[in-house]
Amino acid sequence: MNSILEQKIDELKAQFSDRRTQVCDIEVVKAGGTAKITGTVLDEATATAVQSHFPAIPTELTILRQPEPEWLAVSTTLTGLYNKPGFGAGLDSEPHNGQAVELLRSEENWAYVRQTDGYLGWMYRPYLAAKPATEPTHLVSEPVAPLHLAPDAGAPLVSRVLGGTAVSVTETQNGWACLDLVGDLTGWVPAHMLRQLPLPTLPEAQLRQRLVADAYSFTGVPYQWGGSSAYGIDCSGFAQMVHKLSGIQLPRDADMQFDNGRAVEPPFQPGDLLFFASPNGHRRITHVGISLGDWQLIHSSRSHNGVYVDNVQAVKHLRETFAGARSYI
Template sequence: MLQTLIDAVRQQYAPDKRTVLFQVEALGHVLSGETNLPEAKAALLERLQAANIPFQDSIHVLPAPDLEGRHRALVTISVANLRTQPKHAAELATQATLGTPIQVWKKDGTWYLVQTPDEYIAWVDAGGITLLDSAGFKNWQQSPKLLYTDPYGFAYAAADGNGATVSDLVYGDVLVLEGEQAGFYKVVFPDGRTGYIPSGSGVLYEDWVARRQPTEENLVQTSRRLMGLPYLWGGTSFKGVDCSGFTKTVYFMNGLVLPRDASQQIHLGEVVDTAGGWQQLRPGDLLFFGVPAAEGKPERVVHVGMWLGEGMTFIHASGRVRISSMNPEAENYDAYERGRFLRAKRIRPQDALLDLRAASLYE
């Protein structure tokens, strides 16, 4: 009965362990483990009391006390690798670009369990972030920001593009803007380092976000900027992308934050009817692939791409970011993906986790 109630609360409050922590178990009548949802713990204890089941509460509610109030963090390197376990040999789960604000839940040695704005939970090593208390985080939020717009480049130690570098940079990195000098922006990293970025490689964040328009044309144009990027399991940046990391990056560059994985993205938006062919699809629609439900087994979503339209084509990360076709007569026809196509979804701004034009993520 005790385990049944734990499972019921987990199913209600934490059905996806990628985005919610509810690691609770019963050892006899002792409840141990941790959660980042106080309401989930409260619901469990209430149900146990209502059922007159004796228990001893040893469930820890995160953030952990040894963080000493520093529950927020900012990414301090161009691309931080977040892993499934607190070690460099662990699987790459996702990435976060410089300046991304993240929630910190606990630490394990020099590793921190964090949650990104797309709600994904994973581990990052201390070298990739700087911890902040609420006052420090508020101060950073209120500072003017610059967003880096080149696919890849550098911040320099002085206003000299031939000089020493402070850090590499990728599209979407966000830094504090301190001023301008001789064709360069002077910027401040979240950990206090300063650097200089060529003025043609960055834009005021408030100007960038105000110009985001996730139209069909813009989504297609953006997707082509990533052509040829290498496939990287867990990648969500110009250093490499997996399939859902690619679609996520395309939509981010147009102001919308999508969930991390294809199996999460498929729950967004509205279904596009493809029963009679591909005529109803519009550029920017997402195509999902995998294994349909059968014989008591649930559907498995394992791949995602984005419809381009002309020539029945779609763009996706498969080996590298490439364009394939659903037309059997086309040279780039992808029979494998056609054979495991599940359905298509149309994502509207209101369907996204965050619309950066309305959310104060970096401000």
Template sequence: MAATAKAAKNAASAPNPANRCTPDRRKFALTGPSTALDHRTHAARRDLADVTLAGRWFAPHYAEAETRSCGLAGADIYSSDVRGTRISQLLPGERFAVLEESGDWLWGYSEHDGYVGYVRTDTLGETAKPTHIVVARSALIFREPSNRAEVAAVLPTGSRISGAVEDQFLHTNDGYVALQQLGSVDGTEPDPVAVAERLNGMPYLWGGRGIGGIDCSGLVQVAFGLAGVALPRDSDQQIAEGSEIDALLQRGDLLFYPDHVTLMTAPDQAIHASGHWMSTVIEPLEAIVARLGAPIARRRVAP
């Protein structure tokens, strides 16, 4: 297989030009079987692994990651190439660490949460340093600095872009975005719930983080991410974050159910991306419990 990622240092001196991921000659202290890893967040296969895992996972080849940025259309992350299931998404401007390129597919992990999977080669490009982030539900890229101009693209909340401010617009390489829809990439939202509430009504999409739709843990991750709190991708990973609640529920608390997470908007109601409603909805906690049963965990994550 062809690989664009740099081969591990001190690799064989005459690598096969069709495969730059060559055997690593360094002596790693792997004295027993490979360590059990969560392969959602550890890039390790039987044939290839991230070189940072060389002391924990045995593979015939190791690779150093090369970073690329997601393009305007965003990108689905799949469980495998060709026939894989969508397991997550990259938002425009987010970065992906590439460990292997094989035909139309790249294998690696998203840099913001370490989630491992496959993306299509044509969805990524050169890495650029973002200056702004979309804080509105969505932002339009106009071909000219006018809200009457042709729309070149629509960016979901959380998208990262770079450009220079010109009057009331950010001038990017792809067009113009109204400053009212943007915030500084270094800024944070004061309330993750307010971020989630802006996405009320967004379609439910398994593996979604805002490209066409969103799922329950994607909603929580994006909402807290804009508030400056980096959470893992899946609900069973998020359940370990923060602290257990032994008091009355309040706005911003997370309630977990089997394979599901909700975000409290008030002591008696929550917002969540629901496969039952196929939409992001705000509904009474009583109705959620009647349908899903009592929560298995209640967590509070401070923004």
């Protein structure tokens, strides 16, 4: 009986095993000859699945997502989303200033959060502040926008604002825009480095051209696992960023992007995503790049240590591990 119950626990946990978007940390506790299911789950839907899987066994579950959650926002230029609490843990992504997160629980100076795209992880709590009541008005469209004390290129730098950051413009003056950032930081950036929200819907050909132009603007940015900015970026972070600049929301990781995109066949159009699998035979998606047209590819490559252009057919390891293409256009 015990082994059967434990097997059913393992089967259920396997259904919710993707720690990036799911939590189902449960176990069987026995006391006084009776058993109950205890643990922590992400939401009501997961709790219902547990209860349905064990209809005859009492459950005592902590549900992380609440009906009225506490919302926070990144208050620094950039911060890390880690797979465990601690700066030495694995870096999964890098949310930008103002990005909203749902607080699930706290552990000393660390917050376990859920991003609006469903991605879960740990953030350093001092780098978070209360989510602003106002919505952002613009999106930073250059890889890096210098933030000046005054609307003058010769004025002292206050900070830098990274591409993909959603910001609030409070004033414009002679080609400059004043930004009010989360964290009580204000300053001026050249207005041409911003795109007004909501982003307009472009004809497909024009949209593809802009995706390519935005991708080229990150050329030479170093590769960084979990990176999401011009300070360092990984392959899926690069694909996500380029699409974000045109108002297209992609999942964070390459396998998620592959699973959720629309399948396309050669010849590939500029802006299509080309995916590659691990070479060990399991065909697990491990890499993604953006087509510049057919097999010409721009990607954040570990072998190049940054964002560069390759031709898939001319590079042996790309040619042999190509797994398919997807589009979000």
